[in-house]
Amino acid sequence: MLQRVLSALVLLPVVLGTIWFLPPVATLVLALVALVLAFFEYVTLAEQLGARVYWLVSLAATVAAAIAMVSPGAPLDVVLISALIVVGGLTVGAGVPDAARLRDATSSLFPVIYLGVPIGALVAVRASVSREAALLLIAALVLSDTAQYYAGRAFGRRPLAPTISPKKTIEGAFGGLVVGTAATVGFGLYWLPGVPPAALAMLGAALVELGIVGDLFESLLKRSAGVKDSSSLIPGHGGLLDRLDSWLFAAPVYYVFLRYAVLK
Numbered sequence: 001m002l003q004r005v006l007s008a009l010v011l012l013p014v015v016l017g018t019i020w021f022l023p024p025v026a027t028l029v030l031a032l033v034a035l036v037l038a039f040f041e042y043v044t045l046a047e048q049l050g051a052r053v054y055w056l057v058s059l060a061a062t063v064a065a066a067i068a069m070v071s072p073g074a075p076l077d078v079v080l081i082s083a084l085i086v087v088g089g090l091t092v093g094a095g096v097p098d099a100a101r102l103r104d105a106t107s108s109l110f111p112v113i114y115l116g117v118p119i120g121a122l123v124a125v126r127a128s129v130s131r132e133a134a135l136l137l138i139a140a141l142v143l144s145d146t147a148q149y150y151a152g153r154a155f156g157r158r159p160l161a162p163t164i165s166p167k168k169t170i171e172g173a174f175g176g177l178v179v180g181t182a183a184t185v186g187f188g189l190y191w192l193p194g195v196p197p198a199a200l201a202m203l204g205a206a207l208v209e210l211g212i213v214g215d216l217f218e219s220l221l222k223r224s225a226g227v228k229d230s231s232s233l234i235p236g237h238g239g240l241l242d243r244l245d246s247w248l249f250a251a252p253v254y255y256v257f258l259r260y261a262v263l264k
Contacts, residue, residue, distance in 0.1 A: 011234070011243075012142075019134050024127040027134070028070055031123045035066055035115055038240040041230040042111050045241075048225040051107035052100070054090050057083070058108040062116035069120025069255075070127050076117070083112050118248040121255035129258050132191035137207065137254050139187055141246050144180030144208045145215075151175025160212075165219040173212055180208035195262060203257060210253055211246030218245035 018030050039062055043053045061083035068076040091105045126134040152172025160168040184204025185197055192200065218241055222230060229238030 027126045041239045041241045045225045046107045052104045054108040065116030066120035069124045118251045122251045140184045143183045144176040147179035148172040148176030207250045210250040214246045214249030
C-alpha cells in the first residue's frame with residue numbers, strides 16, 4: 001500500500017504539471033513515452049497468449065494514430081488503411097496457411113485502436129479544448145477508481161465480475177459511480193462552462209462505466225495470459241497498462257462528446 005501511495009505521489013504531479021503548466025506539445029511527448037511503454041507491455045501479453053505481433057509496423061502505426069488524433073496534417077484514416085495493408089502483406093509473406101495467421105494479424109492491428117487512438121484522444125482534448133477539460137477526465141477517473149477501492153473494501157459483498165477480477169464488487173463500482181459522477185459535475189461547472197449539469201452528470205456516469213469496462217477488459221487480457229500485472233514498471237501499481245486501462249475506453253468517448261457536443 002505504501003509503495004502504491006508513493007508511486008502516485010511521484011507520477012500524478014508529473015502528469016498534472018505537464019498538462020497544466022506546459023504547452024500541449026509537452027503533453028503529447030509525455031503521452032507518446034507512456035504509449036511506447038504500454039505498447040511493449042501489450043506485446044508481452046499478446047505473446048504469452050500465443051500471438052506473434054509484427055511489433056515494428058504495429059508500433060509505428062500506433063504512434064502515428066496517436067499523433068493523427070492531435071494533428072490534422074496526419075489523417076487517421078490514412079494511418080489505419082496503411083497499417084491494414086502492411087500487416088496484411090506481412091501475414092501473406094509468412095506463407096503458412098494456418099490458424100495463427102488471423103491471430104497474428106489482429107494482434108498487430110489491435111493496439112492501433114486500443115492504445116494509439118485513446119491516448120491520442122486525451123492529448124487532443126488538451127490541445128483542441130483546454131487543459132481544464134483534460135484534467136476533468138483524469139480527475140473523474142482517478143477519484144472514481146479511488147472510491148471503488150475504498151467502497152469495495154468497506155461495503156463490498158457481491159462480486160462484479162468474479163471470473164475476471166474477483167476483488168471488484170458491485171458496491172465498489174456503485175461508490176465509484178457516485179464519486180466519479182459528482183466529480184464530473186463539480187469540476188465541469190467550472191472547467192466546461194456552458195454544459196448543463198444534467199449533461200455533465202450523464203457524461204460522468206458514462207465515463208465511470210466505460211472506465212470500469214476498460215479496467216475489466218485489461219484484467220481479462222492479463223488473466224487469459226496468466227499474469228497479475230502487465231509489468232512491474234510502477235511499484236505498487238504494476239505496469240502502465242494497469243494505470244491506463246480505464247482511460248483507454250473513456251478517453252475516446254469523452255473526446256467525441258467534446259468535439260460534437262461542445263465544440264460544434
